Amino acid sequence: MHAPDGFLNAGTAATTGVISAGAIGVSLRQMRSTLGDKQVPLAGVTAAFIFAAQMFNFPVAAGTTGHLLGGALAAILLGPATGAVVVTVVVVVQALAFADGGLTALGYNVLNMALVPAFGGYGMFVLLRRVLPPNATGVVVATGLAAGLSVPLSAMAFSIEWLFGAAAPVPFDTVFVAMVGVHLLIGIGEGVLSAMAVGAVLAARPDLVYGARDLTRAQAAERSRVGLRAFVIGGVLVALVFATVVSQFAAPDPDGLERVATDQGFADSAQDHALATSPFADYATQGLDNETLSLAVAGIMGVVITLLVGLGVAFTVRDRTTRRRAAESTSAGAR
Amino acid sequence: MGARHTHPLYVHGHSRVHRLAPEVKVAAAVAFVFGVAVTPRQALWVFAIDAVMLLVVVALSGIGPRFVLTRLLVILPFIAFAFFIPFVGSGEQVEVLGVAVSREGLWGMWNVVAKATIGATVSILLAATTEVPRLLTGMGRLRVPATLTAIASFMVRYLELLAGELRRMRIAMASRGYDPRWLWQARPVATSAGALFIRSYERGERVHAAMLARGYTGTMPEIDERRATTGEWLAGALVPVVAWLAAMVALVAG
Numbered sequence: 001m002h003a004p005d006g007f008l009n010a011g012t013a014a015t016t017g018v019i020s021a022g023a024i025g026v027s028l029r030q031m032r033s034t035l036g037d038k039q040v041p042l043a044g045v046t047a048a049f050i051f052a053a054q055m056f057n058f059p060v061a062a063g064t065t066g067h068l069l070g071g072a073l074a075a076i077l078l079g080p081a082t083g084a085v086v087v088t089v090v091v092v093v094q095a096l097a098f099a100d101g102g103l104t105a106l107g108y109n110v111l112n113m114a115l116v117p118a119f120g121g122y123g124m125f126v127l128l129r130r131v132l133p134p135n136a137t138g139v140v141v142a143t144g145l146a147a148g149l150s151v152p153l154s155a156m157a158f159s160i161e162w163l164f165g166a167a168a169p170v171p172f173d174t175v176f177v178a179m180v181g182v183h184l185l186i187g188i189g190e191g192v193l194s195a196m197a198v199g200a201v202l203a204a205r206p207d208l209v210y211g212a213r214d215l216t217r218a219q220a221a222e223r224s225r226v227g228l229r230a231f232v233i234g235g236v237l238v239a240l241v242f243a244t245v246v247s248q249f250a251a252p253d254p255d256g257l258e259r260v261a262t263d264q265g266f267a268d269s270a271q272d273h274a275l276a277t278s279p280f281a282d283y284a285t286q287g288l289d290n291e292t293l294s295l296a297v298a299g300i301m302g303v304v305i306t307l308l309v310g311l312g313v314a315f316t317v318r319d320r321t322t323r324r325r326a327a328e329s330t331s332a333g334a335r
Numbered sequence: 336m337g338a339r340h341t342h343p344l345y346v347h348g349h350s351r352v353h354r355l356a357p358e359v360k361v362a363a364a365v366a367f368v369f370g371v372a373v374t375p376r377q378a379l380w381v382f383a384i385d386a387v388m389l390l391v392v393v394a395l396s397g398i399g400p401r402f403v404l405t406r407l408l409v410i411l412p413f414i415a416f417a418f419f420i421p422f423v424g425s426g427e428q429v430e431v432l433g434v435a436v437s438r439e440g441l442w443g444m445w446n447v448v449a450k451a452t453i454g455a456t457v458s459i460l461l462a463a464t465t466e467v468p469r470l471l472t473g474m475g476r477l478r479v480p481a482t483l484t485a486i487a488s489f490m491v492r493y494l495e496l497l498a499g500e501l502r503r504m505r506i507a508m509a510s511r512g513y514d515p516r517w518l519w520q521a522r523p524v525a526t527s528a529g530a531l532f533i534r535s536y537e538r539g540e541r542v543h544a545a546m547l548a549r550g551y552t553g554t555m556p557e558i559d560e561r562r563a564t565t566g567e568w569l570a571g572a573l574v575p576v577v578a579w580l581a582a583m584v585a586l587v588a589g
Binding site: 003004005006007009010013014024025028031032037038039040041042043044045046047048049051052053055056057058059060068077085086088089090092093095096097098099100102103104105167168169170174188189192193194195196197198199200201204205208 | 344361364365368369371372373406409410413417420423424437439440442443444446447449450451453454455457458459461462467470474480482483485486487488489490491492493494496497498500501515516517518520521522524525526527528529530531532533535536538539540542543546551552553555
């Protein structure tokens, strides 16, 4: 998903750039308060880890391979703020030193590949942990689902940006279905791999998993018996449910109808809508036979992404204040 | 191990482009690509000017057209996507080689291909003529937070090392007969990722301790003291200013 220059229009590039820069500023401050002057070496070396993790080719099927993206994994291992900074550094260096992803595309590439997976993924992770048992298995399963779903979440974020700043006349629903569909599949691999990686860290150094700091040593060692195969099957089922929901939305895909409309020459008369003055790029909504529906879905997705990202941010801030209070009370006790 | 002190895209040289102060190069690259991005897609003459200016700079840098072309393959998947746009695009249909495609879609394809190619060439040029430490110094002087550039320089420094560990893990697994073909055989890959994380975290802590022992106070000292001169800023501004002027003319003439 390292989008090159010109994929979204300049306005969207600039807007997402400002949003990303602001979010990274906040994350940097959060990170400093958790890591102190360790932040540079620790975040630096773990950023190299994420970069290397993207070279981990894992088998997918019949010898084809995929690789980790690592946004949600970084957030769960290091905390969302540090995770977001670390993945941002990876994305920026890939653009500057490896020419991977455009310079003007950095705004949305950072947003989609670092901020949304880190904060959104962590938000889902914390929500899932609430309903799962407080032991190693709970953390591992929550990691798998959150990391897996963070991939289509990024694809959704990209589709919404497409709605605002499409550089080409491909309707929003086509982009949405293609992007989210493909990324659901990628998400299965990401989820399985992230879950097993976190499981391995939990087994050796449970204290290094930020998302599992609330577990006692005994809890971190406790594993319910969930076979790997059951886990993969579960992941595929979740993906199928999602795919069904997506295809429900794709059903009113207007391609056929629209072609008829074009051939009959009445496509133009259907253009002038209330939306003509909306901030959405003309392309993205152009040609949809049900603009209200597609905008509604886009709106709901926007709300979901914002909520999850907001949750991730809220959980970090809360973690920090509780820790500060705990520190204050111990120092008061020492006096 | 004989680690490279540069990154794969860097081409050693002493050209005028190599010598230009890094902050000027980064600023010029970003400004130029933004200028290209705001250019209306019908303004073919503007893209022609941009491309010619870019080719002149590539020639000045002496990195060779062959190098640029091979590196451009990175954007191929997106170009492939762009070629589908005319077929799924909406709006008025035109015939090309007997196939009905969307006129808007053709323009959309051109827009993505032109801007992505120019943008990627600029990125390649920047990376090929600037070593990573200088790139990061340049970013720091452009007011990118020092923490961010310091983290990035650590990342680049340790990347080769971790990639090496990864390679050795791979060899160890392969030599024991591990040749996975399906997702459910992926556990050893994932657990080695976990192991690599623990190793890198612990290395980060060790490095921090070593830095403290050498008097680290929270900021890295700057080694390259030379700042950009006014002349360098003017030289660097030339290409982006022309690109922006041309884009503005095209926008106004619309």
